[in-house]
Amino acid sequence: MVSLISPPSSSPSIQLRETRFFSTLFIPPRSVRFLQNTRNNENHKWKTVRCGVTSAGASPPPSLMKEPHKFFDHVIITVRAGDGGHGAVLNHREKNELEQGKTKKKGKGSLKRDFDGSLILPTGGHGGDVVIYADEAKDTLLEFHNKSRYHAKRGGNVGAMGVLTSMLRDGLVAPTMRIPVPVGTVVKSKRGKVLADLAQPGDEVLVARGGQGGISLLEMPQRQRKKMMALTTNVMRDDSDKILVHGQPGEEVKLELILRVVADVGLIGLPNAGKSTLLAAITLAKPDIADYPFTTLMPNLGRLGGDPSLGAGMYSSEATLADLPGLIEGAHLGKGLGRNFLRHLRRTRLLVHVVDAATESPVNDYRTVREELRMYNPAYLERPYVVVLNKIDLPEAKDRLPSLIQEIMRIGNRDAQLSDETDTKERKLEDYPRPLSVVGVSVLKGIQINEMLKEIRSALKKCSGSSETLIST
Numbered sequence: 329m330v331s332l333i334s335p336p337s338s339s340p341s342i343q344l345r346e347t348r349f350f351s352t353l354f355i356p357p358r359s360v361r362f363l364q365n366t367r368n369n370e371n372h373k374w375k376t377v378r379c380g381v382t383s384a385g386a387s388p389p390p391s392l393m394k395e396p397h398k399f400f401d402h403v404i405i406t407v408r409a410g411d412g413g414h415g416a417v418l419n420h421r422e423k424n425e426l427e428q429g430k431t432k433k434k435g436k437g438s439l440k441r442d443f444d445g446s447l448i449l450p451t452g453g454h455g456g457d458v459v460i461y462a463d464e465a466k467d468t469l470l471e472f473h474n475k476s477r478y479h480a481k482r483g484g485n486v487g488a489m490g491v492l493t494s495m496l497r498d499g500l501v502a503p504t505m506r507i508p509v510p511v512g513t514v515v516k517s518k519r520g521k522v523l524a525d526l527a528q529p530g531d532e533v534l535v536a537r538g539g540q541g542g543i544s545l546l547e548m549p550q551r552q553r554k555k556m557m558a559l560t561t562n563v564m565r566d567d568s569d570k571i572l573v574h575g576q577p578g579e580e581v582k583l584e585l586i587l588r589v590v591a592d593v594g595l596i597g598l599p600n601a602g603k604s605t606l607l608a609a610i611t612l613a614k615p616d617i618a619d620y621p622f623t624t625l626m627p628n629l630g631r632l633g634g635d636p637s638l639g640a641g642m643y644s645s646e647a648t649l650a651d652l653p654g655l656i657e658g659a660h661l662g663k664g665l666g667r668n669f670l671r672h673l674r675r676t677r678l679l680v681h682v683v684d685a686a687t688e689s690p691v692n693d694y695r696t697v698r699e700e701l702r703m704y705n706p707a708y709l710e711r712p713y714v715v716v717l718n719k720i721d722l723p724e725a726k727d728r729l730p731s732l733i734q735e736i737m738r739i740g741n742r743d744a745q746l747s748d749e750t751d752t753k754e755r756k757l758e759d760y761p762r763p764l765s766v767v768g769v770s771v772l773k774g775i776q777i778n779e780m781l782k783e784i785r786s787a788l789k790k791c792s793g794s795s796e797t798l799i800s801t
């Protein structure tokens with residue numbers, strides 16, 4: 329396999345063309361770094377990389393061009409609950425003891441009996457159930473690409489076959505298999521039915537039930553059998569009237585796990601706009617930052633500290649920020665990082681739209697992303713947002729900052745809400761709300777960071793009650 333990390337500088341340059349990366353479920357994050365998008369052109373071009381293997385250049389496999397990242401926040405797993413343990417076929421030592429049931433005193437050595445005196449025979453242990461639960465310590469579904477089958481333990485069998493004694497115990501019940509997933513994971517059945525939306529830490533769902541343990545039978549001469557059947561109550565039969573000594577099989581199900589990030593603020597913008605740098609500048613998150621698009625493969629999360637001006641109440645203004653991978657034209661159709669990442673916006677209540685103010689046309693870039701949101705789900709354009717014009721340390725950005733702010737403020741409607749009667753297809757960007765504010769910064773050089781934070785915090789305050797989790801995506 330081609331090595332993609334720290335390639336030796338002396339090695340010959342090649343074009344990345346390892347199809348193996350992409351035909352398996354797990355796509356190593358670094359490999360995708362080399363897919364380069366030309367902004368105003370939907371074609372992708374391949375960046376030449378240096379690495380340790382000599383190989384001829386070739387274009388990337390067509391399958392990769394379509395939807396290369398579709399597995400990163402979406403995975404199919406198979407879980408199987410444990411089978412029930414087996415019961416046993418037992419002999420009875422003293423045949424008369426069976427009949428003495430009602431009269432014999434209960435003591436240490438006596439056999440277990442039901443209230444009517446009938447014998448209770450030991451059963452096999454219940455197979456382990458499978459539960460999926462939301463764990464704060466998890467933040468990706470990547471591990472499920474490496475391991476997609478989970479099997480809970482089977483229940484224990486009733487001791488050895490042999491003589492029925494009071495020492496015989498039920499088989500051990502198998503422990504429940506608990507599978508941790510990131511908070512915000514939606515669990516769906518194979519047919520697409522939502523089984524659970526694990527939105528809070530600790531939320532859980534039972535996805536497969538373990539099999540019931542088998543029962544035990546007493547073996548005895550034909551002449552006594554009738555009597556025994558009358559005396560034992562726990563004889564189970566299946567549909568074909570077979571007595572169930574064997575444990576029942578555990579359920580097996582195929583599940584779809586979909587991760588949606590739970591964040592207050594979603595950072596959006598074209599690739600390379602500086603979203604990851606912004607997140608690193610104002611939170612403790614350490615996202616990958618690099619000078620090529622699609623550095624961000626999984627949404628990075630960062631916690632924005634509370635507003636110090638609120639004094640003791642500052643913690644109430646803490647917020648989680650999600651750095652969502654760069655949007656490109658056609659993202660709503662699955663291009664670039666595509667729809668899978670757009671759906672992470674679902675739970676955010678504020679969007680921070682990051683624009684590289686040093687590109688040829690920042691306003692066009694801004695419109696491209698707004699347009700993508702509109703095509704994906706126009707409801708996102710109604711969501712409150714702040715525009716951050718980044719990279720004002722660069723002269724080309726600094727000089728035109730005032731005119732850029734004006735132009736962006738002109739795109740949009742003053743009224744926050746549009747009437748429902750307007751057909752969403754007919755609405756242009758101009759018909760949707762304007763940003764709450766537009767601020768120029770350099771997140772890399774730390775210019776105007778405090779002003780930006782002030783705007784974000786004040787916007788968060790304004791939309792504190794509007795958790796729009798109901799947008800369907």
Ligand SMILES: Nc1nc2c(ncn2[C@@H]2O[C@H](COP(=O)(O)OP(=O)(O)OP(=O)(O)O)[C@@H](O)[C@H]2O)c(=O)[nH]1
Nearest residue numbers: 600601602603604605621622623624654770771772
């Ligand atoms: N000059 C300058 N460069 C910046 C600034 N902010 C970010 N950059 C650079 O822009 C490049 C892209 O930054 P990222 O933060 O990775 O961009 P991104 O929007 O997260 O990119 P994706 O992950 O592809 O969506 C990096 O080389 C950064 O160092 C800034 O304020 N000024």
